Amino acid sequence: MTAGSVGIDVGGTFTKICLVARGGAVQRSVQIPTEPHREPAEFVRRITAVLGGWSFGSLGLGLAGGVDLREGALLFAPNLKPWIGFPFRRVFQRLLRVPVAAENDANAAVWGGYVVALGKRPRNVIGLTMGTGVGGGLILDGRLYRGTTSSAGEAGHQTLSARGPLCRCGKKGCLESYAGTLAIQRAARRFMRRPPRPLTPKSVADAAKAGDPGARRVWEEVGGWLGLGIANLCLVYDPEAVLLLGGVARAGSLLLDPVRRVLDAQPFRQPFKNLILRAPAGRDWGCVGAALLSREVR
Amino acid sequence: MTAGSVGIDVGGTFTKICLVARGGAVQRSVQIPTEPHREPAEFVRRITAVLGGWSFGSLGLGLAGGVDLREGALLFAPNLKPWIGFPFRRVFQRLLRVPVAAENDANAAVWGGYVVALGKRPRNVIGLTMGTGVGGGLILDGRLYRGTTSSAGEAGHQTLSARGPLCRCGKKGCLESYAGTLAIQRAARRFMRRPPRPLTPKSVADAAKAGDPGARRVWEEVGGWLGLGIANLCLVYDPEAVLLLGGVARAGSLLLDPVRRVLDAQPFRQPFKNLILRAPAGRDWGCVGAALLSREVR
Numbered sequence: 001m002t003a004g005s006v007g008i009d010v011g012g013t014f015t016k017i018c019l020v021a022r023g024g025a026v027q028r029s030v031q032i033p034t035e036p037h038r039e040p041a042e043f044v045r046r047i048t049a050v051l052g053g054w055s056f057g058s059l060g061l062g063l064a065g066g067v068d069l070r071e072g073a074l075l076f077a078p079n080l081k082p083w084i085g086f087p088f089r090r091v092f093q094r095l096l097r098v099p100v101a102a103e104n105d106a107n108a109a110v111w112g113g114y115v116v117a118l119g120k121r122p123r124n125v126i127g128l129t130m131g132t133g134v135g136g137g138l139i140l141d142g143r144l145y146r147g148t149t150s151s152a153g154e155a156g157h158q159t160l161s162a163r164g165p166l167c168r169c170g171k172k173g174c175l176e177s178y179a180g181t182l183a184i185q186r187a188a189r190r191f192m193r194r195p196p197r198p199l200t201p202k203s204v205a206d207a208a209k210a211g212d213p214g215a216r217r218v219w220e221e222v223g224g225w226l227g228l229g230i231a232n233l234c235l236v237y238d239p240e241a242v243l244l245l246g247g248v249a250r251a252g253s254l255l256l257d258p259v260r261r262v263l264d265a266q267p268f269r270q271p272f273k274n275l276i277l278r279a280p281a282g283r284d285w286g287c288v289g290a291a292l293l294s295r296e297v298r
Numbered sequence: 299m300t301a302g303s304v305g306i307d308v309g310g311t312f313t314k315i316c317l318v319a320r321g322g323a324v325q326r327s328v329q330i331p332t333e334p335h336r337e338p339a340e341f342v343r344r345i346t347a348v349l350g351g352w353s354f355g356s357l358g359l360g361l362a363g364g365v366d367l368r369e370g371a372l373l374f375a376p377n378l379k380p381w382i383g384f385p386f387r388r389v390f391q392r393l394l395r396v397p398v399a400a401e402n403d404a405n406a407a408v409w410g411g412y413v414v415a416l417g418k419r420p421r422n423v424i425g426l427t428m429g430t431g432v433g434g435g436l437i438l439d440g441r442l443y444r445g446t447t448s449s450a451g452e453a454g455h456q457t458l459s460a461r462g463p464l465c466r467c468g469k470k471g472c473l474e475s476y477a478g479t480l481a482i483q484r485a486a487r488r489f490m491r492r493p494p495r496p497l498t499p500k501s502v503a504d505a506a507k508a509g510d511p512g513a514r515r516v517w518e519e520v521g522g523w524l525g526l527g528i529a530n531l532c533l534v535y536d537p538e539a540v541l542l543l544g545g546v547a548r549a550g551s552l553l554l555d556p557v558r559r560v561l562d563a564q565p566f567r568q569p570f571k572n573l574i575l576r577a578p579a580g581r582d583w584g585c586v587g588a589a590l591l592s593r594e595v596r
Contacts, residue, residue, distance in 0.1 A: 066568060124445065124446050147422065147569070149572075150568075151536050152536035157533050158530040159526050159530055160458075160459075161458075162523075170565040171565060232530065235449075236531065238445025238446050238449050267468040270364060270374055270447045270448075271449050273447070
């Protein structure tokens with residue numbers, strides 16, 4: 001297949017549609033509101049309208065929830081509940097007459113980072129998707145590992161401190177409650193004299209790069225907790241590489257340096273000695289990964 | 299192979315040698331001191347002396363550390379340091395002329411529990427070995443998963459509370475520091491009016507079964523923390539079953555009931571809805587698993 005592929009990242013609020021070249025470069029990108037209160041068939045119509053003039057050989061969907069791969073149907077999906085059970089894969093395949101893949105959105109993003117940033121080389125990789133939510137995906141022996149109920153990889157809801165801050169999920173002290181966007185905003189309000197506006201991971205990263213001591217402290221704290229979470233994962237899973245994706249990960253070395261310090265201080269050295277830690281530049285990993293997965297559909 | 303197999307569990311202090319029937323029943327059992335300050339070749343001689351009159355078709359070793367499977371050599375081993383690099387598998391094979399397998403001791407124990415207590419049926423299983431140390435092993439797609447550096451499964455050293463009690467490993471708030479033997483002794487001294495003597499997981503379990511409220515509280519606390527640790531693991535691996543092995547796990551429902559309560563309270567229901575949780579009766583899972591692994595050597 002020499003033509004590009006379409007990758008669609010379906011979140012609870014927005015849906016991003018990208019045309020992705022064979023090597024993973026994003027060539028076109030459109031964002032539309034998801035509107036899950038409306039019929040899924042209507043959503044499909046809006047997508048196909050966008051794709052009208054595009055030329056592509058396959059299409060991949062990253063869906064925010066657990067996915068039945070064969071039907072491309074959501075099995076569970078806190079933010080897309082009304083669409084549970086709708087066979088997206090079958091419907092798109094019939095309408096567009098190209099191979100279609102469907103996958104959990106975090107898995108798709110991790111697959112994209114794995115293929116493009118790591119060249120599929122390591123066999124065992126943990127990926128974390130870091131935004132408002134902190135999700136994840138596992139590559140085991142070169143393939144996406146989906147678990148028994150299609151819900152593997154929820155690394156953002158591991159407890160790091162049983163008496164920690166309340167997480168959006170209702171538990172306390174989850175990794176997400178220390179390293180998600182909301183945690184960064186909370187830390188910025190606490191440590192920065194004049195928190196930037198709008199208060200986003202990017203604006204806090206910009207302030208830190210400009211030398212703001214409070215902003216630097218935010219990333220020290222966030223990176224420290226993220227390091228603990230990554231250490232937990234690596235002790236159990238002993239991967240070759242850890243990939244950090246998503247808006248929060250774009251802070252780069254501001255985030256990676258404190259993570260590395262926590263990993264370097266782990267008493268069990270073995271899993272950490274040669275561990276590759278990457279926060280590859282670029283966005284749209286969900287679209288890129290979904291598109292690349294669709295190229296593997298037979 | 300109709301004859302039994304020998305399973306040897308080599309710990310830092312003691313080594314247990316068992317004759318294990320085809321189905322996993324222990325038919326004979328001998329314990330000797332390990333004495334890792336003496337030559338490994340001398341240790342091999344002491345083992346072969348024990349095996350003098352035994353009839354068996356294969357032999358498996360569970361070694362406390364990371365293991366090179368081909369040579370049966372320790373790669374790293376905090377409690378067996380002087381023996382790192384000694385090719386146990388090759389040496390036993392030459393001396394005894396039977397197939398020999400070598401494996402990490404926790405992996406061997408988890409394999410034993412997997413085969414005997416679960417009939418190898420689920421494909422994805424997490425096992426925890428609970429004693430002074432809390433270790434673990436992963437079965438992925440029906441096979442032991444060893445990780446990149448042979449150190450996968452160190453679930454006992456995941457951080458559950460960054461400001462928790464000091465663990466033997468030097469970190470704070472590891473699962474082991476809440477659910478290992480030392481934690482149970484510490485909790486018993488704190489919650490029981492008259493802690494039993496000797497103060498062991500078994501004596502604290504016996505007191506709880508006899509109705510001692512302090513002892514019951516010990517198991518509530520320990521089980522609560524263990525539940526948090528198991529929840530963390532299941533959110534990432536989404537297994538079909540969790541196996542609890544080792545002395546601490548023999549507390550049975552005293553431990554399992556509070557674990558179950560924590561799992562039932564998890565906001566993400568999917569990985570927990572049909573999760574099998576077992577603490578199979580029996581000891582010597584390390585020997586049983588090593589013996590059974592040796593039956594698969596070609």
